[in-house]
Amino acid sequence: MNRRARLLSTAALLLLTACGGGEEERGISGVGGARSAGPGVSATASRGRPAIVFPSDARNVFEDRKSGDARKDAVLADNAERINSIDDAIFRGTVNTEALGFYSAEGALGSARLFIKGYLEDGRSWTGTTRYFDRRVNFHPDGSAAVVYCSDESDSFLKNRTTNKPEKTPTSADSYVLYNTRLVENSDGVWQTVNVISKRGAAQCRP
Numbered sequence: 001m002n003r004r005a006r007l008l009s010t011a012a013l014l015l016l017t018a019c020g021g022g023e024e025e026r027g028i029s030g031v032g033g034a035r036s037a038g039p040g041v042s043a044t045a046s047r048g049r050p051a052i053v054f055p056s057d058a059r060n061v062f063e064d065r066k067s068g069d070a071r072k073d074a075v076l077a078d079n080a081e082r083i084n085s086i087d088d089a090i091f092r093g094t095v096n097t098e099a100l101g102f103y104s105a106e107g108a109l110g111s112a113r114l115f116i117k118g119y120l121e122d123g124r125s126w127t128g129t130t131r132y133f134d135r136r137v138n139f140h141p142d143g144s145a146a147v148v149y150c151s152d153e154s155d156s157f158l159k160n161r162t163t164n165k166p167e168k169t170p171t172s173a174d175s176y177v178l179y180n181t182r183l184v185e186n187s188d189g190v191w192q193t194v195n196v197i198s199k200r201g202a203a204q205c206r207p
Contacts, residue, residue: 049081049099050085050097050098050099050102051099052081052084052085052099053088053091053092054087057127057159058087058091058125058126058127058128058129058156059128059130060083060084060087060131061129061130061131061132062076062132063133063135064076064133064134064135064149065080067137069137071139072137072145075137075191076135078183078190078191078192078193079149079183079191080132081099082103082104082108082192082193084099085099085100085102085103085104086112086116087126089112089116090116090120090125090126091125093120093161094120095112095116100112103190104192104194105184105194106194106195107194108181108192108194108195108196111196123160123162124158124159124160124161125158125159126157126158126159127157127166128155128166130151130152130153130155130156131151131152132149132151133149133151133152134148134149134205135147135149136148136149143185144183144184145184145185146181146182146183147179148178148181149178149179149181150176150178150179150202151177151179151205152176152205153177154171154175154176157169172201173206174200176200176201177202178202178205179196179197179198180196180197180198181195181196182194
């Protein structure tokens with residue numbers, strides 16, 4: 001079992017309404033290379049945003065960072081930082097980090113805290129590399145954005161917080177997750193995630 005499958009049931013992920021796009025968004029492809037969030041402070045800290053720090057044994061890799069559209073790229077950047085902020089909270093061992101509330105709001109903030117609590121109550125963290133790919137942006141008439149993307153957790157594993165030992169498990173369909181998220185730009189120009197739905201084992205995310 002991969003690093004999140006066992007703990008996902010603790011998070012009451014909220015149904016994303018009025019998502020739009022969906023299969024039609026497959027045509028939006030990213031250009032440019034992948035960027036990772038690994039040990040040390042994230043790049044956003046230099047722009048006056050909360051620092052996000054990963055331990056040396058964990059890394060998130062994001063593909064499709066550049067769409068060729070500046071507005072979409074801003075959404076993709078804050079989508080990546082929202083993901084990083086959740087893991088940063090797991091590593092810090094608290095649901096009350098500045099970054100978590102900076103990139104998440106409304107239902108997505110509540111579900112993120114439940115997700116993190118699942119790790120902490122279970123005495124676990126994670127180790128390895130998680131890859132996020134096929135990230136696609138679609139804008140709604142009300143100005144909000146939908147980001148649909150996949151994750152590959154085949155190279156990341158749960159880790160006991162006390163012993164620091166990883167729980168190595170074989171890759172399965174549950175190692176791949178489809179996410180459908182809604183983001184709203186706040187008054188500070190931050191694209192906050194407000195709703196999330198996920199589907200583990202989604203066929204479109206599996207190799």
